[in-house]
Amino acid sequence: MAAGVDMARHIAIVEDEAAIRHNYEDALRRYGYQVSGYADRHSALAALQRRLPDLVIIDVGLGDEVEGGFELCRELRSLSRSLPIIFLTARDSDLDVISGLRLGADDYLTKDISLQHLVARVVALFRRVEALSGGAREEQLLERGSLKFSVERMEVSWKDQPVPLTVTEFWLIHSLIRHPGHVRTRQQLMDDANVLVDDQTITSHIKRIRRKFVKVDPDFDRLDTVYGAGYRWKPDPE
Amino acid sequence: MNLRTKLAALSLLTLLLPWSAWKLLQELEGFLRDSQQQTLLASARALASAIPMEYSSRLLFLPERYVPVWELQNPPALDGYFDDWPGQGQGREFVTEDEKLSMRLLAGNHGGQLFMVFDVTDLAMDDPAASQPAIGRPRDRIILRTRSPRGMFSFTISPEAPGPLQLSSDREPPGQIEGFWLDRENGYRVELALPSSVRNTDISFEVQSAFSNFGQPGWISLEAGWPGMSRWLNRSGVESARSWLVDRNAWVLADSLESKRGDPGNSARGTTWLQRLLYRMVAGNISAKPETWPENPVQLDGDTVSRSLEGEEVISWTQDLDTAMVWNTVAVPVDLQGEVRGAVIVQSTSDGLLLATNRALGRLLLTTLGIAIGLAAGLWFFATRLSRRVRKLSGAVSQAMQDNDEPDTLPLKDDRDELGELARNNQKLLRAVADYNKYLETLASKLSHELKTPLAITRSSLDNLASRDLDAGSRQFLERAQQGVDRQFAIVRAMSEASRLEASISVAEWETIDLGQFVTRCVEAYRNIHQGRVLRTEIQEGGMPVRCAPDLLAQALDKLVDNAVSLSGQDDEITVGLGFTETHCELFVRNTGTRLPEAFQEQLFDSLVSLRDKPGKTPHLGLGLYIVRLIAEVHDGTVTAANLAGDEGVELRISIPV
Numbered sequence: 030m031a032a033g034v035d036m037a038r039h040i041a042i043v044e045d046e047a048a049i050r051h052n053y054e055d056a057l058r059r060y061g062y063q064v065s066g067y068a069d070r071h072s073a074l075a076a077l078q079r080r081l082p083d084l085v086i087i088d089v090g091l092g093d094e095v096e097g098g099f100e101l102c103r104e105l106r107s108l109s110r111s112l113p114i115i116f117l118t119a120r121d122s123d124l125d126v127i128s129g130l131r132l133g134a135d136d137y138l139t140k141d142i143s144l145q146h147l148v149a150r151v152v153a154l155f156r157r158v159e160a161l162s163g164g165a166r167e168e169q170l171l172e173r174g175s176l177k178f179s180v181e182r183m184e185v186s187w188k189d190q191p192v193p194l195t196v197t198e199f200w201l202i203h204s205l206i207r208h209p210g211h212v213r214t215r216q217q218l219m220d221d222a223n224v225l226v227d228d229q230t231i232t233s234h235i236k237r238i239r240r241k242f243v244k245v246d247p248d249f250d251r252l253d254t255v256y257g258a259g260y261r262w263k264p265d266p267e
Numbered sequence: 268m269n270l271r272t273k274l275a276a277l278s279l280l281t282l283l284l285p286w287s288a289w290k291l292l293q294e295l296e297g298f299l300r301d302s303q304q305q306t307l308l309a310s311a312r313a314l315a316s317a318i319p320m321e322y323s324s325r326l327l328f329l330p331e332r333y334v335p336v337w338e339l340q341n342p343p344a345l346d347g348y349f350d351d352w353p354g355q356g357q358g359r360e361f362v363t364e365d366e367k368l369s370m371r372l373l374a375g376n377h378g379g380q381l382f383m384v385f386d387v388t389d390l391a392m393d394d395p396a397a398s399q400p401a402i403g404r405p406r407d408r409i410i411l412r413t414r415s416p417r418g419m420f421s422f423t424i425s426p427e428a429p430g431p432l433q434l435s436s437d438r439e440p441p442g443q444i445e446g447f448w449l450d451r452e453n454g455y456r457v458e459l460a461l462p463s464s465v466r467n468t469d470i471s472f473e474v475q476s477a478f479s480n481f482g483q484p485g486w487i488s489l490e491a492g493w494p495g496m497s498r499w500l501n502r503s504g505v506e507s508a509r510s511w512l513v514d515r516n517a518w519v520l521a522d523s524l525e526s527k528r529g530d531p532g533n534s535a536r537g538t539t540w541l542q543r544l545l546y547r548m549v550a551g552n553i554s555a556k557p558e559t560w561p562e563n564p565v566q567l568d569g570d571t572v573s574r575s576l577e578g579e580e581v582i583s584w585t586q587d588l589d590t591a592m593v594w595n596t597v598a599v600p601v602d603l604q605g606e607v608r609g610a611v612i613v614q615s616t617s618d619g620l621l622l623a624t625n626r627a628l629g630r631l632l633l634t635t636l637g638i639a640i641g642l643a644a645g646l647w648f649f650a651t652r653l654s655r656r657v658r659k660l661s662g663a664v665s666q667a668m669q670d671n672d673e674p675d676t677l678p679l680k681d682d683r684d685e686l687g688e689l690a691r692n693n694q695k696l697l698r699a700v701a702d703y704n705k706y707l708e709t710l711a712s713k714l715s716h717e718l719k720t721p722l723a724i725t726r727s728s729l730d731n732l733a734s735r736d737l738d739a740g741s742r743q744f745l746e747r748a749q750q751g752v753d754r755q756f757a758i759v760r761a762m763s764e765a766s767r768l769e770a771s772i773s774v775a776e777w778e779t780i781d782l783g784q785f786v787t788r789c790v791e792a793y794r795n796i797h798q799g800r801v802l803r804t805e806i807q808e809g810g811m812p813v814r815c816a817p818d819l820l821a822q823a824l825d826k827l828v829d830n831a832v833s834l835s836g837q838d839d840e841i842t843v844g845l846g847f848t849e850t851h852c853e854l855f856v857r858n859t860g861t862r863l864p865e866a867f868q869e870q871l872f873d874s875l876v877s878l879r880d881k882p883g884k885t886p887h888l889g890l891g892l893y894i895v896r897l898i899a900e901v902h903d904g905t906v907t908a909a910n911l912a913g914d915e916g917v918e919l920r921i922s923i924p925v
Binding site: 048049139140144233236254257 | 716719720722723726727730731734756759760771776785788789791792793795817818821822824825
């Protein structure tokens, strides 16, 4: 699968574990991307300052720097506000930090992800970037009451206010609002969002999504937990 | 036997102290007694051997038969009663051969007058013959003759009726005496006053009654007391003792007390029962049968005196049980010309306990007793305190172990003694155990973190390999390897579940919900998931809404149901229930078909403890029930597992305070 543009998209991978880095590089190259790999924060920053790539995948733990990835992310954000960044982590405890998006990451993956999933995420993220920058194509817009949902741009707004969701969270909401009022089991959500994690992680995702909506609207109550089963999107009262 | 009892028993040993003091006292008392009696004996010997010549010769030539005459302090009233006589009527006895008629004769001297009492007992009076009319039979009478330098007199005493008498001599020279006749049961008594000096007076008498006669053929001399000898005894004897000189018949010839009459001497003081008891305990019973003599005896009877008159030196202790008075009596024979002519008796009277007169010793006794009691009380107090402290520490330690928790501070931790050290060491131990538990709890998540990177390498390598052109055989191997990696990832995820849970606990949403509805909805979902299994609900009606974190509770219930499903067979029933007590609401999951091993029930809810004996399809790390415990603890509740009565199965129960 080619990127579909004249110049191959450039992806930078910052990962201290050489074997993983090389494997990811190989896989992404096979899909037609131009890939550069960096083993530590300094070499990566030096190279990326010269020329920004189209997407960066950063491991949180870089060698001796346990949170070197976060530091690098901050530095890259200062270079470019729009550079898409994906975090890669082995630790569960990092997820909360990343998901708060305080660091400006666009998505995050745990290291147990398969390569197909990795590529799917990368593709999804590029699509969002494309939609945001191009804007030429007609938007496929879903509306559920106060919710506006743009599949093309991967943007969600609630009561006309944008809700900053990650790609994973976007697909989870997408899965829920396609059948408002119906319970989606965790397994169904996992399949739809193209993530392979356990129930507990789905629960955490849903919670984060709920928090993001509540931040926009304190009275938000559409994301309903059906204990023992899954979740559903409550349709508008009328 | 607990510590306190042991120490209390040990403290009994201190009673040895007063006991040994007691023994010492007894010994001392014995010693004092011994020395007293030695003093008395020595004194008696000295008296016996040093009787002045005048008296020793009198003793030597004392007539075989004589009637002692007492120096009377006051003239006795002529009334036939003994109460104004010394010795309460002790007198010389004369008895007929058939013992039917007997007489006691007392004589006394006062102011140049001789007083005599004839006390006649006529047993024949009881004879039936006596009640016969006494016509012609001789009347009761006494014929008394006296012989003195003034001449010989003879009186016939035979009054018409009892009462005062005036008698005249039967023949020349004329003389007159006064008297009194008193009839008494079985006899009569005649008290006479004769105007005659005692010295050189002899008497003889005849007693006649209806049936028998009593004659005294020879003359009997009257022997007056020896006041000089009495004075000598008083002078020479032991200060606090009383001494007597007695003749061969134990008649008192001299009495040291006589010379100092009016001196109260040693009279028994009133003693309390406590003193008497104390006395008896220290000294033991000396002699239960005291030899009591009248205050002014005229004849000393009893074993002590009679043995000494046989030539023996006798020492005796007697005691009055009521007053705790003790008499120490020593009798030494008086040997004159190779024959026992009399005896010297020395008697000392004292308050029972010689020691009691010694204040220092009494105080010693009291002090040792007091110290022993104080010591025992101190030991008991110490033991109580020690035992209470040990119990407190042990309770705190066992509580800390039960809570599986590091205690903030153990009691006694700051104490400086061994118990404080024990407490400190216990605290270290508990801390080490707590650290170890914490390590175990975090081990899984640390391991999962460490394992993820190498697993990611394997998986990404396999994924890359899969995109190559492979022959069918290689692809088969590849698929197997990928399956293996998937399972390893599943394990790793399960391992980090507990730590993820801890993270999610901190952001859990608390709501007040109807748990009945909650359980019903959960069970509906479980029925979808576990199709083909029998899932029942058992919900107690009327429960109050409970404030809880439903997400977490649902997760705990998931684990319990998963556990029940995987442990039981396809046909076994699973019951999910809700019950309320006054203070708690209880969620429980029961399943038939399994039993918990007895040994590990308490550890069941610890991290990494799995009691499953057969390996299942999915890996089992023993984290599920640990997560249930964490969730129960977040709700301040507890989780317990128990085998149901009979062989009904297993019940796991989460109990949350309302």
